[in-house]
Amino acid sequence: MNILIITDYFPPDKIGGVGEIARNLQNYYQKKGNDTYVLTTGKKNPSDESSKVFRTSTGLIKGIFLGNFRVLGLIKKYNIDVINLHQASTTLFLFAKPFYRLLGRKFPKVVNSFQVNYFSELKEVRSVSIQGYTFRPLFKEYLEKFVLDPMHIVLDFIGYVFSDIITVVSSENRKEFYNTFCKVWKKEIQIIPNGVNPNFGILPLDFKDDDLEKQLKSKLVLTYIGVFRVRKRVFNLLFALKEVVKENKNIILLLIGGGRKYEDKVINLIKELDLQNNVKFIGPIPNQRVPYYLKLTDIFCLPTSYEGMPIAILEAMSLGKTVVTSKVSGMVDLIENGKDGFLIKVDDIEEIKRIILELSADPIKVVNAGKAARKKIENRYDWDIVSSEYLEVFRG
Numbered sequence: 290m291n292i293l294i295i296t297d298y299f300p301p302d303k304i305g306g307v308g309e310i311a312r313n314l315q316n317y318y319q320k321k322g323n324d325t326y327v328l329t330t331g332k333k334n335p336s337d338e339s340s341k342v343f344r345t346s347t348g349l350i351k352g353i354f355l356g357n358f359r360v361l362g363l364i365k366k367y368n369i370d371v372i373n374l375h376q377a378s379t380t381l382f383l384f385a386k387p388f389y390r391l392l393g394r395k396f397p398k399v400v401n402s403f404q405v406n407y408f409s410e411l412k413e414v415r416s417v418s419i420q421g422y423t424f425r426p427l428f429k430e431y432l433e434k435f436v437l438d439p440m441h442i443v444l445d446f447i448g449y450v451f452s453d454i455i456t457v458v459s460s461e462n463r464k465e466f467y468n469t470f471c472k473v474w475k476k477e478i479q480i481i482p483n484g485v486n487p488n489f490g491i492l493p494l495d496f497k498d499d500d501l502e503k504q505l506k507s508k509l510v511l512t513y514i515g516v517f518r519v520r521k522r523v524f525n526l527l528f529a530l531k532e533v534v535k536e537n538k539n540i541i542l543l544l545i546g547g548g549r550k551y552e553d554k555v556i557n558l559i560k561e562l563d564l565q566n567n568v569k570f571i572g573p574i575p576n577q578r579v580p581y582y583l584k585l586t587d588i589f590c591l592p593t594s595y596e597g598m599p600i601a602i603l604e605a606m607s608l609g610k611t612v613v614t615s616k617v618s619g620m621v622d623l624i625e626n627g628k629d630g631f632l633i634k635v636d637d638i639e640e641i642k643r644i645i646l647e648l649s650a651d652p653i654k655v656v657n658a659g660k661a662a663r664k665k666i667e668n669r670y671d672w673d674i675v676s677s678e679y680l681e682v683f684r685g
Contacts, residue, residue, distance in 0.1 A: 295373070399451065407445060517547055591614040
């Protein structure tokens with residue numbers, strides 16, 4: 290089977306999220322004997338040709354537009370059987386689909402895989418006031434909310450209408466589509482979750498921070514990995530930690546990531562809350578160093594207000610780490626509260642505090658939840674299993 294994955298982002302141009310998922314799917318489709326090509330945006334890389342990756346432009350909007358012309362050529366040149374749109378905004382080419390069939394020409398099966406619903410995402414671009422502080426999205430995020438997200442919604446709807454099969458990553462994600470696109474154009478929606486390489490934790494490491502490891506010795510280590518923006522609620526984790534250390538000072542939080550120009554705000558909040566001794570600001574890291582920091586971790590924390598099904602959580606679970614995250618989106622399917630992780634209400638700082646203190650007093654509970662998380666990954670969220678589900682849909 291010849292497969293074309295179309296995605297807005299693809300490594301190494303963009304790290305994390307959608308791009309990493311698309312790369313893993315390509316790898317596993319190919320391992321199972323399928324020629325798999327990728328059409329994306331971004332700067333061209335020396336490995337693209339051997340990796341069967343085609344890039345249209347370094348600019349996202351220009352790249353999405355040009356991709357609509359490129360895809361028709363790729364369909365013909367490589368005799369594509371299936372197009373897997375992966376949270377892709379390149380959908381205008383689908384207007385050619387009925388004309389192909391009218392003329393008796395082959396058009397590939399189109400499977401559209403959504404990670405998020407932009408109606409939900411744009412609702413989360415808003416100011417949040419909590420504990421006397423107000424956190425406001427930056428201008429670029431408002432630009433996304435009022436310009437880019439509406440554009441995504443229109444292009445996603447075109448892809449939704451013209452696709453043969455729609456998949457989403459979770460039951461909550463499916464509800465979002467039932468309450469939006471399905472009200473205009475009813476379709477069946479299948480759930481295929483994200484996955485993770487079960488050998489993620491044994492990948493070779495190119496990095497070691499001896500000074501950090503000394504500081505973390507005999508400490509309970511909490512870790513956040515991700516972009517910094519209002520909906521990620523990093524500040525809630527800091528507010529909870531402020532209360533936690535009043536009862537247990539033997540805790541350190543690693544803040545890994547950045548972007549969106551929030552770093553200064555986060556650093557200033559750490560100082561205002563007098564948490565310099567309990568927070569290590571690591572900043573952005575290359576993707577290949579994520580396993581190193583997760584291995585130093587006891588509890589992975591993501592108190593977000595909206596997600597798809599975060600790769601960071603899957604990676605933490607694959608390494609047997611206990612996860613504390615919000616009861617939203619894909620996490621509702623992914624985590625059984627109290628067994629293989631812990632779910633909290635959005636913005637419930639008291640609950641974050643309670644769970645962290647409870648876990649800090651019960652190391653066995655941390656270990657058992659981590660073991661259960663690892664077992665769940667092996668049984669359900671291994672990329673080998675997930676990619677086979679996709680291929681079954683492609684062949685159906």
